[in-house]
Amino acid sequence: MKQEIWLLGLSYKTAPVEIRERFALEGPLADATGCVSPDEEIQECMILSTCNRVEILAVSSKDDPSPFLLRRWAAAREESMDALAPHVYIHKGHMAVRHIFSVASSLDSMVLGEPQILGQLKEAYRKALERNTVKVILNRLLHKSFSVAKRVRSSTNIAANAVSVSYAAVELAKRIFGDMSGVSALLIGAGEMAELAAVHLVNAGLRSLYVTNRTAGRASRLASACSAEIVPFEDLSGSLARVDIVISSTGAQRPLITVEDMRPLLRKRRNRPMFFIDIAVPRDIDPRVNTLDNIYLYDIDDLREVVAENQAQRLQEATRARTLVDEETAVFCRWLASLDLQPTIVDIIRRSERIAQKETERTLKRLPSLPEEQREAIAAMAAAIVKKINHEPITFLKRQGGDQDAGIQAVSLARRLFNLDRGEAPDDSCSGGEGK
Amino acid sequence: MTFEHITAIGLVFLYSLGALGLFFGTLSKRRAVNAAADILTLAAFLLNTLAAIYFFAVQSLDALSASAAPQLLAWAIVFISLCARLLLRLRILTLTATTLALVLCVLSLRSSPTALVLPDNLSALFLTLHISALFASGGLLALAFGAGLLFVHMDRKLKRKAPATVFSQDLPSLSSFDTVNRYAVLAGFPLYTLGLTAGFLWGPLFSQAIENPKVLLSLFIWALYALLFYQRMALGYRGRKTAVMAIAIFTISALSFGIDYSLSHHSALLRAWP
Structure with missing residues (x-):
């Protein structure tokens, strides 16, 4: 009997988070239930379980192994099949191959082009190898899906630009300063998005991070959360002369930094460039600051616009990427048929x-x-x-x-x-x- | 057909393919296109180097013909851009350098291959120094120009919050272009000063300085260059203003080079020399 590739799964597209939680198949659970053990019905099997999707990839010589797999899946979570079935999609043969290539290339992800899914797929494959549940067909399918993902990434701009506000801020900083190891930043005020941007900057290799806040307690909490140094709020202009990036998100009703403040500071800084990220509403930084040479100011709307444009660009690139996935699917299926x-x-x-x-x-x-x-x-x-x-x-x-x-x-x-x-x-x- | 013309045809062919390849490679991000462009650019540079070696084997700098001069300047520009690429990993500057080299090689193709024959008393060390220092500073100025253009382009995009295009998203940072600009000015201005001084000490230039527009233009360029050097080194200026100034100085220098060609300035000086 001819062996066929099957893929059963649910994802953020077909199931809300409550359902995804109920039917997640991760780590010890998958081991304990034996859900992935190849048996008479299933010759090869692998589970991919992330916060956005749960998928079972199987090779079977049966006409339709999906009821069997669904039963095992529901039983593994001690749930009824009726609760699971409405949310599940089933792909067979060519469509299953195409789907797994799309998943690996992040074309099926919530954030198009995000890189984590490939790592998660590799990890799932590693576990399947440890359990000895993958053989010739899935081995090749998975290796091929990794190379397809690599090809999609290198041949298209699917992952080229940031699609979150905090990452967009870091990308802009890199376009201005390049190497971040000589750059320092100042966080004014406290705000979730500003804090996140600061953390991303630190991860990008920032030399030093300073925080300042009207309330000393909040500044201290932020400093310990981001491994930063506290500077007194009263010495804001002195701090501005030292730092290259300023992330501001206070609740002030009037601008904290004006164009008049910045002119003498620029001379003091010997015209070293500065990047201001103003996440506050009302804005903390006078928009006219952007008219000064060597100063770049982005407010929250600017950053959102950057993100929206990047998302649109990724959507365009996804069309090219899907063509590549189709090409590779055809090659793989030819090989599969030759088996x-x-x-x-x-x-x-x-x-x-x-x-x-x-x-x-x-x-x-x-x-x-x-x-x-x-x-x-x-x-x-x-x-x-x-x-x-x-x-x-x-x-x-x-x-x-x-x-x-x-x-x-x-x-x-x-x-x-x-x-x-x-x-x-x-x-x-x-x-x-x-x-x- | 002279040797300079044959090499100029080869150089125009290779530099144009190299420049086109670098441009489309940057846009398409295709590894094969970029690799081919790099090979073509290196082949052009190699041919340019061989032509320069041949030139120095049979002639000397003080017998520079109108068709050999642009080729040597093209060599200096590409050589400096390749050094910058190796040291600072700025591939994009090779594109501006090959484009400028292409323009110079086209100029070489259209120019007279007749070597300038100097009287023995004028063929001196100062002339060799004058030409070589000015060619080296020309190469550095071209580098500052390329970095300046790209700086202004990126600065404009960042100020206007324009989305990153296929071309701009892989460009190095603004700071890298500013650094290249700084180094190019730091090394280029002393060389330009040396070249100009050697020219004046040589003789014909000095005696005709006041009435010759080329000489006056050279002094004007030197003054601008000195201002840029002072702003960079003493006042710590950086960014858009210095980039714009480097672009302006290069443009005026290119004009000056053009005037020198169209008026056969140096020949005229020699004819006037008693």
Whole structure:
């Protein structure tokens, strides 16, 4: 019976968070339930469980293994199948391959192009390898999905620009300063978004972070949360002369920093560039500050606009990325179809016969005086040699075909040995330790 | 057809392919296009180097023809941009350098290959120093120009909060361009001063200084360059103003170079020399 790839799952697109929580299959739970154990119904299996999706990837020779898998899934969470089934999508064969390639390339993610999903997929694959639940087909499928994700990332701009306000602020800072190791920042006031931006800046390699607040207690809390140094609020202008990035989010009703404050400060700073991120409403920084040379001011609306434009750009890139995914899906499915025994035997025979015929013609060209009878004898001899050489590998393949797993492995090996896919077959080499 | 013309044809061909490749490689981000562009640019630079070696083997700087001069200047510009690329990892500046080199090689193709024959008493060390120092400072000024253009482009985008385009999103930071600009001015101004001083000490330039527009223009460029140098080094200026000034100085220098060509200024000076 032909083996087929199946994918069952639920994601943020089909199930609310309460359902995703109820049916998550993570770590010890998946182990304990045996949900991923390949058995008679399922030959290979792998679980991907993240906060946004739970998916079971399986290889089965049954007509429809989905009821069986759903039953096991629901049982593993001690829930009813009726609660699970309405939220589940089921893909088979070509569509399952396409889906997993899209997931790996972050085309199915909530935030298009986000990089975490690839790491999560690699981790899921690593666990499946440890449990020994993946074999030839899923091995190749997963390795291929990692390379597809890499190709999508390098050939498109799907992950090029930030799609969150805090990341957008960090990206802008990098466009101004480049290397962040010589840059220092000042956080004025407290606010969730400002704090998040500060944390991202620190993670980007910021040299030093200062915090200031009218209330000393809040400044102290922030300083310990972000490993920052406290500076007195009264010394704001002195601090501005020292820092390169200012993130402001106070509740002040009037601007804290005006263009008149900044002019002398710029001279004092010897025109070193400054980047102001004003997240406060009403704004803390006079918008005219942006008119000064070497000062760049972005308020919350500017940052949101940057994010919206980046999101639109990612959507455009997703169309290109989907074309790549379709191409790769077709290549993989061709390889999958070739794993049947009969087409492989036919391919081996045809290839050998082609070689024999070519070589015979070449030899006979060099012997033009040879009588027709002898020419036919040479051709027959070449055909007989090929037949005899092919006999053993073909017998071996047929013998292995009795056992499904061994048969697929043997067919896969034969196709590579005889180069039947002309380099089109997905690489299943486990280099680089991905998922191992 | 002279050797300079043959190499100029080869250089125009290779530099134009290199510049186009660098441009489309930057836009498309295709590794193959970028690699091909790099190979073509290096091939052009190699040919440029071989032509320069041949020139020095058979002639000397004080017998510089109108077609050899732009090729040597193109070599200096590309060499300095490649050094900047190696040291500061600024690939994009190779694009501006190859474009300028292309313009110079086209100029070389259209110029007279006849070498300027100087009387023995004029062929002196000062002339060699004059030409080599000015070519080196020209290369550095071209680097400052390229960095300045890209700085102004990025600064404008950041000030206007314009979205990052395919071209601008992979550009190095504003600070990198400012740093390149700073180094180029720091090294370029003393060389320009040296070149100009050597020219005046050489003789013909000094005697004709007042009535010749090229010489006056050179002095004007020197004054602007000195101002930029002072602002950079003493006042600590940086950013848009210095970038704009570097662009302006390069543009006026290019004009001055053009005037020198169209008026055959140096030949005229020599003809007037008693």
